[in-house]
Amino acid sequence: MGMSRKADLVIRDGQVVTPEGIVTGDVAITDGTITAVGGRIEAADNEVSAKGKWVMPGGVDPHAHIEQMSGMGQWNADTFESATRSAAMGGTTSVISFAAQASGQSLAKTVADYAARATRGAMIDYAFHMTLTDPTVDAFEADLAALIGAGHRSLKVFTTYNIQLADADLLRIFKQARAYGALVCVHAENDAIISQAKEALIAAGQTTPRDHARSRPPMAEIEAVERICRFAEYLDQPVMLFHISTAEGAAAIRTAQERGAPVWAETCPHYLFMTEEVLDKPGIEGAKWMCSPPQRTATDQAALWEALDADTLALVSSDHAPYRFDETGKLSAGPDAGFHQIANGLPGLETRLPLMFDAMVSGGKGGAEAFVELTSTAPARLYGLQTKGEITVGRDADIVIWDPEKQVTYGANDLHDNVGYNPWEGRVITGCPKHVLLRGQTLVKDGTFFGSPGQGRWINRRVLATQPTGRSTQEPAQ
Numbered sequence: 001m002g003m004s005r006k007a008d009l010v011i012r013d014g015q016v017v018t019p020e021g022i023v024t025g026d027v028a029i030t031d032g033t034i035t036a037v038g039g040r041i042e043a044a045d046n047e048v049s050a051k052g053k054w055v056m057p058g059g060v061d062p063h064a065h066i067e068q069m070s071g072m073g074q075w076n077a078d079t080f081e082s083a084t085r086s087a088a089m090g091g092t093t094s095v096i097s098f099a100a101q102a103s104g105q106s107l108a109k110t111v112a113d114y115a116a117r118a119t120r121g122a123m124i125d126y127a128f129h130m131t132l133t134d135p136t137v138d139a140f141e142a143d144l145a146a147l148i149g150a151g152h153r154s155l156k157v158f159t160t161y162n163i164q165l166a167d168a169d170l171l172r173i174f175k176q177a178r179a180y181g182a183l184v185c186v187h188a189e190n191d192a193i194i195s196q197a198k199e200a201l202i203a204a205g206q207t208t209p210r211d212h213a214r215s216r217p218p219m220a221e222i223e224a225v226e227r228i229c230r231f232a233e234y235l236d237q238p239v240m241l242f243h244i245s246t247a248e249g250a251a252a253i254r255t256a257q258e259r260g261a262p263v264w265a266e267t268c269p270h271y272l273f274m275t276e277e278v279l280d281k282p283g284i285e286g287a288k289w290m291c292s293p294p295q296r297t298a299t300d301q302a303a304l305w306e307a308l309d310a311d312t313l314a315l316v317s318s319d320h321a322p323y324r325f326d327e328t329g330k331l332s333a334g335p336d337a338g339f340h341q342i343a344n345g346l347p348g349l350e351t352r353l354p355l356m357f358d359a360m361v362s363g364g365k366g367g368a369e370a371f372v373e374l375t376s377t378a379p380a381r382l383y384g385l386q387t388k389g390e391i392t393v394g395r396d397a398d399i400v401i402w403d404p405e406k407q408v409t410y411g412a413n414d415l416h417d418n419v420g421y422n423p424w425e426g427r428v429i430t431g432c433p434k435h436v437l438l439r440g441q442t443l444v445k446d447g448t449f450f451g452s453p454g455q456g457r458w459i460n461r462r463v464l465a466t467q468p469t470g471r472s473t474q475e476p477a478q
Contacts, residue, residue, distance in 0.1 A: 006043035007035060009440060014050030014401065017057070017372045018391050027055060029397040032439035037391055048435060050401045054361070056372050058093025058124075058398030058436065059353045060379040060389050063185075063242060063266065063317035065345065066097040067117050076345070077322040077329055077418040080121030081453045083349055086417035088443045088451055090350035091433035093124050093398040094380070094388050094459065098156060100131040107132075107143035111152060115458065122456030124438060125398075127385065129185055131156040132173060133163040141176055148180040151460035153384055154240075155184050159224045160191040160292075167227075174237040183383070183466045184232075185240045188224035189216060189293060198340055207338030209286030213276040213294040215339060221293050222248045229256035232263050238466035240382070241265040243319050245293040247303030254312045262469050264314045264382060267304050269348060269355045270295055270423070272316070278423075284337065287330045289423055291321065292344040308374060309366065315378040318352040321345020322419040329419075347419040353400075354408070358429040362404060384461030397440040406432045416449070 007028035016023050018037055028036035028044065066083040069075050078086070080097075087095055099114035101107060107130060118126050130147060132155055134140075144155075155177055158164045165173070177184050198215040201207065206214075225241055229252060232239040244250055244267045253265045274295040279286040289295070307313040323329030323343040333341035353375055360371040380389025387396045410424045436444035443451045 005030070006045060007041065008044075009046045009048065010041050010044035011048050011050050011055055011399065011401065014053050014055035015368075016055040016391055017368050019377070022368060027391060027399065029437075029440040032397055032441070034391060034393055034395050034397050037393060048401070053434065054368060054402040054404055055391065056368070056400050056402060057376040057389055057391050058400055058438065059091050060094045060376050060385060061087060061092045061318050061320070061349060061352060062096040062315065062379040062383050064095050064097045064320035064349055065322070066095075066320075067114070068098055068100050077324045077420075079418070080118050081123065082416070082418040083320065083322070084121070084123040084126070084456060085449060085451065086347070086415055087349040088124055088436055088438070089416045089433070089449060091353040091400040091402070091436055092349060093400075093436065093438050093443070094126065094385055095124060095349070096127045096129055096154070096383060098131045099128040101133045103134050104137060105134070106137055106139060107147060108139070111147055118456065118458065119454060121453045123443070123451035123453060124456045125388070125459050126456050127383070127459045127461055128152055129154045129156040132165070133158075135165070135169050135173065144176055145180045148182045151462055153182045153461045153464050155182050156187070157184060158187045159228070160187065160189040160194055164191050171231060171235065174231055174235045178235060178237040178468060181464070183238050183240055183464055185242055186228050187242050188228045189220040190223045193217065193220040193223065202338065202340060207340065209281065209284060209290055209339055209342070210279040212290050212339040213279055216292055216294050218246045218248060218296065221246050222252060225249045226252045229253065229261050229263050232256070233259060233261035236262060236468040236471055238262040238464070238468060239264070240466070243268050243271070243293060244304065244307075244313060245271045245296050245300060247300050250303055250307040250312055254307070254310070257312065260469055260471055262466065264466060265312070266315045266317050267308070267313050268317055268319045269352055270346060271304055272301060273355060273359070275301065284331070284335060287342045288325050288421055289346060290330075290339065290342055290344050291319070291346050305365070314382060316352065316356055316374045317379070318348030319345070320347055320349040322347040322417055324418070324420050326420070346423045347415060347417050350415045350417060351410070351422070351424055354429045354432060355424070357402060357431040362430040381465045384464040385459050386461075386463065388459070397437055399437045400433050401435040402431055403434040404431050406430070406434070408432055
C-alpha cells in the first residue's frame with residue numbers, strides 16, 4: 001500500500017498477523033497510527049528488524065481488577081502504575097478494569113474517582129466496566145444513561161458475594177442497558193448453593209485452601225449461567241459471561257447461543273492450564289491459587305479448549321485479581337485463616353499472553369491467527385475498542401514483536417506487578433514479547449520497560465459489536 005510521506009517507523013520483514021491472514025513483510029507507523037502493511041516499504045526515519053519474529057497486535061485484556069477492593073474487603077495489591085507496567089511487560093497494551101461502585105456512592109463519582117487514578121498512573125490505554133452494586137442511590141439511572149452515552153459501554157454485576165444483586169435488580173439493569181446501549185458482564189455463580197456448601201464445610205472443620213473448590217461446586221456456576229442466559233434471551237440484552245470454568249457452563253452457553261440468545265463468554269488461563277490440584281499444598285500455601293470460580297478438572301479444561309475452538313467462548317482474559325500473600329492481602333485474617341476468610345484471585349496481566357502464545361503458537365493448539373483473535377481482536381471488537389486489536393491501516397500502532405524461540409522458566413517472584421509471587425512458578429514457556437509498542441512508542445524492548453505514568457489514554461467506546469437480536473419478548477425499555 002502506498003504512503004503519502006516517509007514513515008516515522010517501519011517494522012521490517014516480520015511474520016505479520018493481519019485480519020486477512022499472515023503476511024511476511026513490513027509495517028509502517030506514522031503519528032502513532034499504522035499507515036501501511038505488507039510488502040516492502042522504502043521510506044522510514046527509523047527501522048526495527050522483525051526477521052524471524054511474529055508481528056502481532058498488542059494484547060487487549062478486558063477483565064482486570066486494579067485499585068479495587070475485593071468482595072471480602074481486602075484492597076488488591078496493584079495501582080494503575082504497577083498493573084499496567086506488568087501488562088506491558090507481557091505484551092498487553094489495552095486493559096479494561098473496573099470502576100467499582102461502593103455502597104451509597106453515585107455512579108458519577110465512582111467513575112470520576114477511577115478515572116483520576118488511571119489518568120495519574122496508567123501506562124497503557126484503558127477503559128472501565130462500571131461495577132453496579134447499589135441501584136438505590138440517587139440519580140442511578142440518570143447517571144447510568146449519561147455515562148453509557150459518554151462511552152463507558154459495559155457494566156458488571158454479580159450474582160454472589162455481598163455485592164450480589166437480586167433477580168429483580170438484574171432484570172431492571174438489563175432493561176436499562178438495552179435502552180442505553182451497553183453490554184452487561186456477569187459474574188455468574190449461585191450464592192445460595194455456595195452458602196450451603198460453605199456452611200457445611202465450615203461446620204465439619206474443612207477450611208483449608210483445598211476445600212475452597214468444594215465450597216463453590218460446579219452447579220453454582222451451571223445454574224447461574226443458565227439463569228443469566230435466559231434473562232439475556234428474555235430481554236434481548238447482550239451479555240458477557242465472565243470466567244467460565246466448567247464443561248457444563250460452556251455447554252449451557254452453546255445451547256443459549258443456538259437458541260439465538262445474545263450471549264458471549266470468556267475463560268481465563270488459570271482454567272485452561274490449572275486444575276483444582278493447585279490448591280492442595282501444605283498448610284495455607286494453596287491460598288496463593290485461590291480464585292472464584294475455582295480451578296476445575298482436566299475434563300473441564302478439555303471442554304473449555306473445545307469451546308474456544310467452536311467459538312462458544314469468544315475470548316481469553318486474565319481476570320487479574322492481585323493480592324499479596326501476607327497480612328495486607330491473602331492472609332489479612334492471619335496465617336491460620338480458613339478458605340472463607342481469604343481473598344480470591346491471582347495475578348495474570350503479565351502472564352496471559354505468554355501462556356496462550358506458548359500453547360497456541362509454539363504448541364500449535366490453534367495457531368497464530370486464533371491466538372490473536374482470542375487475546376486481541378475479539379476483545380477489541382466485542383467491547384468497542386475500535387482503534388485496537390488489529391494490524392490494519394488506520395488502527396493504533398499497538399504492536400508486539402514476539403520472539404518465537406526464546407524460552408523462559410517462570411520464577412518465584414519475577415513479575416512486574418506488586419503481588420510478590422508468580423502463580424506459574426516453574427512453568428517453561430516458549431515465545432516472549434521482544435518489543436512492545438503503544439501507539440508507535442516503545443514500551444518494552446528486550447526486557448527493559450520504557451513507559452511512564454500517565455501516558456495511557458482512556459478509550460471512548462462509542463459502538464459495540466454486541467447488539468440486541470431484535471427478538472425481545474418484552475416491550476422496548478422506555
